[in-house]
């Protein structure tokens with residue numbers, strides 16, 4: 001069990017997907033593309049650029065094909081797509097996604113609401129996705145939602161998270177992202193959960209995906225770093241929420257995470273000021289408040 005901070009962390013930017021999927025207003029493809037390009041220019045090496053789900057349930061992501069086709073690609077950047085099944089995976093690959101993400105849950109109730117099937121059925125649906133991705137030579141990331149709490153079921157047992165994580169790894173995912181979907185975790189519950197999962201999946205293969213609903217995300221990230229986690233999902237300007245978790249606020253803001261990492265002397269290879277400007281750009285365009293405190297502070301200083 002590590003209590004030493006890592007020297008380098010990889011950021012997975014989920015703003016263009018997780019951040020925007022819940023926006024009610026129409027967002028043009030051009031705007032999504034410009035956001036993605038700004039994030040890539042800032043030095044972010046993994047960007048979740050869209051999802052290929054049923055547009056009836058998540059209308060904002062209906063244009064993901066177009067986004068993937070229009071955006072300029074920066075060499076060395078992975079452009080990931082969230083895909084729930086073979087149909088989604090086929091569309092994502094046709095559109096040119098360089099990485100796929102499948103998503104399961106540690107709560108039966110959330111699995112049913114989110115993807116209309118049980119946890120076990122979801123794993124069966126993911127098999128052909130994995131086969132397709134394997135044949136195409138495309139890496140697949142696995143998400144587990146509700147790793148500490150579920151909006152429908154309440155507390156979630158760390159052992160269930162560990163078991164689903166192991167199953168996703170066995171399916172062939174290269175990394176497992178642990179989602180505190182409703183942001184209820186605290187350093188104590190996140191650490192307990194990570195310790196249970198680390199019994200099944202090496203800590204090097206784990207990422208944390210923490211929503212900031214209760215303002216605990218940065219503390220939870222620090223606790224995760226102390227446990228040896230080296231991959232953090234975040235969303236520029238703290239954009240987002242989950243359509244299947246009412247009241248859930250966005251992911252931890254990328255700018256806030258970068259500020260934390262800088263203060264700890266942990267390398268990340270990203271230009272924080274450029275991300276803050278991307279956050280300003282998108283929140284101005286959407287007419288919504290900027291959810292990053294570090295972003296707001298940096299922008300105020302550079303005015």
Ligand SMILES: CC(C)(COP(=O)([O-])OP(=O)([O-])OC[C@H]1O[C@@H](n2cnc3c(N)ncnc32)[C@H](O)[C@@H]1OP(=O)([O-])[O-])[C@@H](O)C(=O)NCCC(=O)NCCSC(=O)C[C@@](C)(O)CC(=O)[O-]
Nearest residue numbers: 052053054057084087088103114115116143145146179181
């Ligand atoms: C998963 C399904 C598709 C199952 O939905 P289903 O109804 O069980 O699927 P089905 O196979 O029975 O098909 C029903 C209809 O859906 C269509 N369909 C089927 N698949 C697709 C597809 N890929 N793309 C487009 N259309 C699709 C299919 O063609 C058919 O159309 P119809 O014949 O009725 O016209 C549905 O429930 C769905 O799309 N749910 C939305 C899930 C979602 O996007 N949730 C938000 C993202 S998850 C998240 O935010 C959490 C995460 C990852 O960030 C981590 C965290 O924070 O915890």
